[in-house]
Amino acid sequence: GLILGVPGSMGLLAGGLSTGFLLAIFMANAGGAWDNAKKYIETGQHGGKGSDAHKAAVVGDTVGDPFKDTSGPALNILIKLMSIVSVVFAGLIVKYSPKIGELLHIMIK
Known part of the structure; x- marks a missing residue:
């Protein structure tokens, strides 16, 4: 953010x-499918x-x-955490990122 x-x-x-959203949906559905596949085979199929x-x-x-x-729900928490951290540091990013960009000779607009 600062750079x-x-x-x-x-x-x-x-x-x-x-x-994160797509990976969480994939993991939740894949885990459920593998669980149901085992249950289906245990019925005699x-x-x-x-x-x-x-x-x-x-x-x-x-x-x-x-x-x-665990993995699917943890990604949802990660998405929320990234949003909260960006809101907390938004003031710092807006104030100091132009100065850091000048020091590093990075022109970001």
Whole structure:
């Protein structure tokens, strides 16, 4: 923010919001899909319990649980944190980024 100024801060927020939102949705849906795939196989489909498909589904469920329970919601918190930090430091960025840009010979408008 202090080096790239307001446009840099806005770009960081826009990029963080768009990628964080899409990644959180992907992780939540993928984790739920892997969990439901294991439950579906346990009903007797694709060989049922003990089959190779079930072993693969257990591995998928092991990977999917952290996706849907921790990683997806944590990205939502990260998006909120980035917004709050940018609001807190907005005054500092507006006041000092032109001076820092002059010192570093970076022309940001």
